[in-house]
Amino acid sequence: MPLQEKQLDPALLDAVDVFGGLDPSGKDEALAAAHWRKLETGERAFEQDQEADAFYVLSAGRLKVTQVTPEGQEIIIRYIGPKEMFGCVAVCGGLTYPGTATAVTDSWALGWTRATIGALAQTYPGIALNAMRTMGGRLQDTQSRLREMQTERVERRIAHGIARLVAQAGRRVEGGILIDFPVSRQDIAELTGTTLHTVSRTLSAWQERGVVELGRQKLTVRDPHALVVIAEDLPLKE
Amino acid sequence: MPLQEKQLDPALLDAVDVFGGLDPSGKDEALAAAHWRKLETGERAFEQDQEADAFYVLSAGRLKVTQVTPEGQEIIIRYIGPKEMFGCVAVCGGLTYPGTATAVTDSWALGWTRATIGALAQTYPGIALNAMRTMGGRLQDTQSRLREMQTERVERRIAHGIARLVAQAGRRVEGGILIDFPVSRQDIAELTGTTLHTVSRTLSAWQERGVVELGRQKLTVRDPHALVVIAEDLPLKE
Numbered sequence: 001m002p003l004q005e006k007q008l009d010p011a012l013l014d015a016v017d018v019f020g021g022l023d024p025s026g027k028d029e030a031l032a033a034a035h036w037r038k039l040e041t042g043e044r045a046f047e048q049d050q051e052a053d054a055f056y057v058l059s060a061g062r063l064k065v066t067q068v069t070p071e072g073q074e075i076i077i078r079y080i081g082p083k084e085m086f087g088c089v090a091v092c093g094g095l096t097y098p099g100t101a102t103a104v105t106d107s108w109a110l111g112w113t114r115a116t117i118g119a120l121a122q123t124y125p126g127i128a129l130n131a132m133r134t135m136g137g138r139l140q141d142t143q144s145r146l147r148e149m150q151t152e153r154v155e156r157r158i159a160h161g162i163a164r165l166v167a168q169a170g171r172r173v174e175g176g177i178l179i180d181f182p183v184s185r186q187d188i189a190e191l192t193g194t195t196l197h198t199v200s201r202t203l204s205a206w207q208e209r210g211v212v213e214l215g216r217q218k219l220t221v222r223d224p225h226a227l228v229v230i231a232e233d234l235p236l237k238e
Numbered sequence: 239m240p241l242q243e244k245q246l247d248p249a250l251l252d253a254v255d256v257f258g259g260l261d262p263s264g265k266d267e268a269l270a271a272a273h274w275r276k277l278e279t280g281e282r283a284f285e286q287d288q289e290a291d292a293f294y295v296l297s298a299g300r301l302k303v304t305q306v307t308p309e310g311q312e313i314i315i316r317y318i319g320p321k322e323m324f325g326c327v328a329v330c331g332g333l334t335y336p337g338t339a340t341a342v343t344d345s346w347a348l349g350w351t352r353a354t355i356g357a358l359a360q361t362y363p364g365i366a367l368n369a370m371r372t373m374g375g376r377l378q379d380t381q382s383r384l385r386e387m388q389t390e391r392v393e394r395r396i397a398h399g400i401a402r403l404v405a406q407a408g409r410r411v412e413g414g415i416l417i418d419f420p421v422s423r424q425d426i427a428e429l430t431g432t433t434l435h436t437v438s439r440t441l442s443a444w445q446e447r448g449v450v451e452l453g454r455q456k457l458t459v460r461d462p463h464a465l466v467v468i469a470e471d472l473p474l475k476e
Binding site for chain 1: 305307309311313326329330336359366371373375377380390431
């Protein structure tokens with residue numbers, strides 16, 4: 001399996017925030033203690049309310065982390081890209097996963113059991129400090145989204161949501177920036193707290209204005225500046 | 239100053255999550271490195287976008303952490319009670335405070351400069367692990383509120399917001415549970431992402447039904463079960 005071999009390169013851990021600053025022997029030890037998981041598109045790494053028995057770093061691919069309300073409504077908490085952690089609750093002392101992690105493209109992840117990552121963090125304090133930094137960033141992201149939900153009208157929220165996808169997974173293509181993984185209108189609705197109908201209506205209007213281009217599970221931002229103008233509610237220049 | 243003397247008791251740190259599991263010499267070292275701050279009602283420990291130069295544990299009193307949108311709208315991120323941390327961003331590597339911390343009652347806090355808490359966390363890995371656990375809990379709280387904002391109608395959100403205040407600062411009094419700090423209708427609006435008008439209308443209706451009792455900056459939950467029924471959208475029994 002060439003992908004697996006390639007991903008087993010210890011240099012992989014160099015770029016992972018949680019292992020930043022570890023000396024080479026620490027990285028070797030962390031890598032030796034890890035196990036690999038392949039996740040086909042649609043496969044779940046873990047499910048909401050399941051026992052939090054492992055912590056992961058995504059090596060390749062992309063996942064979405066979702067929560068389902070007691071009424072069965074799904075929301076997307078965040079997308080996870082290469083070198084990002086997921087299942088952090090297993091490090092933080094939580095008993096169950098607060099959300100479900102599903103592969104949106106074929107993915108590979110490095111996993112550590114709860115006991116293993118706990119022991120590593122005791123030996124290498126840097127791991128806990130790094131994880132904390134990442135969680136601090138996520139807490140602030142989530143607070144920003146909460147603030148947007150509380151204060152912004154839906155069009156601005158959709159623009160902010162797409163701007164975040166561009167920042168996370170934008171790839172420059174001819175005539176714009178492509179969100180480099182399958183993303184549907186329903187996904188955007190679950191990400192921005194609105195309905196499929198509102199997302200479809202909004203994106204169609206933006207497409208007519210040349211702001212975005214829509215394909216099947218494909219979204220290209222044609223005019224990033226116009227998106228920022230909408231997101232930040234700036235005055236339109238004529 | 240008797241309050242200050244009482245609060246300087248090293249046993250104070252026993253019950254603070256972030257120093258849990260530290261040996262006595264570690265606790266002495268942490269306490270010796272701290273400085274005290276008194277915050278009068280309305281005084282700010284720090285402001286949004288100010289350089290994050292210190293981390294705090296509240297010793298007595300209560301603070302609210304707020305964010306202001308670029309348009310000037312304020313939302314309440316959370317309330318901080320005794321033994322809770324605030325200004326965590328100074329530990330997590332953030333450069334500026336994401337919100338403003340304001341005393342809602344006269345308060346005392348223990349502070350550590352960014353450099354001091356960083357050095358302590360290097361010496362005592364437990365500090366970083368504990369802080370991470372707390373931040374994991376806050377991340378999940380914020381995610382729950384985000385999910386509520388995305389999926390729940392306003393009456394349920396207000397009920398959830400008040401239920402959280404009860405859990406955090408409820409004090410059993412005759413005929414109900416009092417939220418044990420000054421909380422206004424505007425505060426509840428900023429906490430639940432709605433308008434003062436909607437909060438006033440909703441709370442008045444609940445008062446008529448005997449669910450809550452309203453005073454000036456004072457809220458008592460008379461019927462906690464009814465509040466849960468509203469929050470969880472349960473069927474009403476006749």
